[in-house]
């Protein structure tokens with residue numbers, strides 16, 4: 001895919017389309033097999049570390065919802081792509097510092113990582129200022145891991161309530177990243193319980209390795225990166241997906 005050589009544009013679009021179709025087919029099978037609702041699961045294509053040239057074939061193949069984890073990186077890549085594809089919807093899926101909230105509100109359409117009162121308050125102020133009402137997700141540190149962002153599970157329902165009532169945010173749902181190296185199912189199930197208690201409809205959970213399990217546990221949004229774009233280099237730019245080259 002992500003064939004950056006000129007003259008192969010058509011080929012990389014075809015590969016991107018195949019990759020998208022295969023992931024969407026797996027999502028749909030999981031959704032039908034495990035029901036109950038959601039009626040549809042949104043694929044958030046996680047394009048972090050991949051450059052605009054690598055992302056474009058996926059846009060040309062019809063994908064419109066993307067996830068990025070860093071404000072600075074999104075700022076470098078997305079304004080240009082948005083000019084070409086104005087109906088893109090960009091989700092922020094990485095931790096957000098309050099000092100970057102203004103930029104985040106102008107660059108993104110959904111903020112998935114609201115996890116503290118101070119951030120919620122600053123986001124609200126920036127949304128007012130920009131006259132842009134973005135839906136947000138409350139990120140839950142579902143495994144209680146010290147190194148991970150997110151509100152503690154026991155505080156999540158009350159925090160989601162405060163985000164609405166005190167901070168005036170449009171809380172669309174909950175988001176989580178389960179611990180690595182253990183089966184994710186119980187964590188995904190726990191998020192679903194918290195979502196019901198918080199009275200939210202949407203659940204963002206599941207990545208390349210576990211999105212079908214997440215769908216079985218009621219995900220409305222899955223965030224899939226490497227299964228679409230190929231492996232990411234160690235902290236570096238994305239590398240070519242062997243399935244698509």
Ligand SMILES: *Cc1c(COP(=O)(O)O)cnc(C)c1O
Pocket residue numbers: 046048069093094177206207208209223224225226227
């Ligand atoms: C990178 C990332 C993903 C995608 O991970 P893959 O395993 O490549 O699908 C999903 N969610 C978050 C928060 C991420 O940072």
